[in-house]
Amino acid sequence: MTQSRRLRWAVPAVVAVTVAGAVLATSAAADPTPAGLAPRTAAELLADLAAPTTDALSGTVTETADLGLPELPGSAAGSLGPLTLISGTHTLRVWADGPSRSRVALQGQLAEYDVVRSGRDVWTWSSEKSGAAHLVLPERTTAPPLPVDVLGTPAQAAAAALAAVDPSTAVTVDDAVTVAGRAARQLVLTPRGSGSLVGSVRIAVDASTNVPLRVQVFAAADTTTPALEVGFSDISYSTPDAALFTFTPPAGSTVTEIAAPAAPPGPTSGPRGPRPTVTGTGWTSVVELSGVDVAALTQGRPQLLDQLTTRVAKGRVLSTALVSVLLTDDGRVLAGAVPPAALEAAA
Structure with a gap:
């Protein structure tokens, strides 16, 4: 859950850095x-x-x-x-x-x-x-x-x-x-x-x-x-x-309380563990998050990795028309609006 919350902060950072500038x-x-x-x-x-x-x-x-x-x-x-x-x-x-x-x-x-x-x-x-x-x-x-x-x-x-x-x-x-x-x-x-x-x-x-x-x-x-x-x-x-x-959960529904992150992620580690770092500038920036449990990201559906990613030397790559994501074997996630080769070089 901690890693999942950190990734929720990382996603808008990826969008802002790689689709903006x-x-x-x-x-x-x-x-x-x-x-x-x-x-x-x-x-x-x-x-x-x-x-x-x-x-x-x-x-x-x-x-x-x-x-x-x-x-x-x-x-x-x-x-x-x-x-x-x-x-x-x-x-x-x-x-x-x-x-x-x-x-x-x-x-x-x-x-x-x-x-x-x-x-x-x-x-x-x-x-x-x-x-x-x-x-x-x-x-x-x-x-x-x-x-x-x-x-x-x-x-x-x-x-x-x-x-x-x-x-x-x-x-x-x-x-x-x-x-x-x-x-x-x-x-x-x-x-x-x-x-x-x-x-x-x-x-x-x-x-x-x-x-x-x-x-x-x-x-x-x-x-x-x-x-x-x-x-x-x-x-x-x-x-x-x-x-x-005004929202009231319907009777019989399951309610989960989620703790808010202590602070938006920065370039250094904090109480919640490593935070995303950014290398490069503008449209070719790369966001990196370390210490990620990749298996947990699939939420019990490991077939997602096989269907969405391709095996490369350093891990698995998700390649789209706008953004690439590299999931490394040592538990890092790198993302950016760059080709997969750029992420492998950054890794």
């Missing part, structure tokens, strides 16, 4: 604004994203992942939950009211997985397992302008893409688009150098509210079809019913 070397050119929108520079769009004019919304989000992963049978993929999002197309319902009240429901054909936050209380609920988990966030947690600490939303993806700012990325604007019936400007992040699996990231920003409406990540090997896309298909800025953010 936005630089403030902005383009002076504005988008052609076919919808008649006032021109905005890339610098202005970056400022817009940091200052949404509303913190209440609800809508439907479609998430599509085409990462080149093999199709998993139901028994291997497990129940509906975050792991489900790594492949295929999925629908989520999203509600938010302020920086600390949010709800996301990942919907399946016969099941639903919910993440509900109200203040410091966070609940997850699986209808398949009739199980709930409860987490109390530390008091020092500061919330972003919109709730980005929930599963699979455009705001979450945009925040990850903009989390690291350095000179490794060109930031420009592209043609205005319409997303979920809303006029939106597009911010484009493109790696300046070579070596990254990511070709570009496009963020569609609502022209009226500055809310991220869609994020598309293109692989360097295919710049025409997004390898990962998360975006609203419909959206409303009306304040959701407050009852949506």
Whole structure:
């Protein structure tokens, strides 16, 4: 459980470092604004994203992942939950009211997985397992302008893409688009150098509210079809019913209390053991976590390793269109938006 909690901190770090790296070397050119929108520079769009004019919304989000992963049978993929999002197309319902009240429901054909936050209380609920988990966030947690600490939303993806700012990325604007019936400007992040699996990231920003409406990540090997896309298909800025953010486990359900991490992971060891370290910069950064029980990560489904990874000299490699992960034989996990050979060299 300790290793699992540390990996939950490592995953957003991998995304932020390897799919981000936005630089403030902005383009002076504005988008052609076919919808008649006032021109905005890339610098202005970056400022817009940091200052949404509303913190209440609800809508439907479609998430599509085409990462080149093999199709998993139901028994291997497990129940509906975050792991489900790594492949295929999925629908989520999203509600938010302020920086600390949010709800996301990942919907399946016969099941639903919910993440509900109200203040410091966070609940997850699986209808398949009739199980709930409860987490109390530390008091020092500061919330972003919109709730980005929930599963699979455009705001979450945009925040990850903009989390690291350095000179490794060109930031420009592209043609205005319409997303979920809303006029939106597009911010484009493109790696300046070579070596990254990511070709570009496009963020569609609502022209009226500055809310991220869609994020598309293109692989360097295919710049025409997004390898990962998360975006609203419909959206409303009306304040959701407050009852949506109150969760009570149904009678007869199993409830698990989860201890919050003592602190976000840093480059040194702490009371909870080794923490992730980062080597390199920008789009070719590599995140490493040591002391990992790889067998425990499969949660009783060891066939996942055989189906998702390939044996290499130092361990096993998971290779996707955007990110590679190396599980070494000595209990380390290395990940980055780089080819597997780069991870082996880093190891």
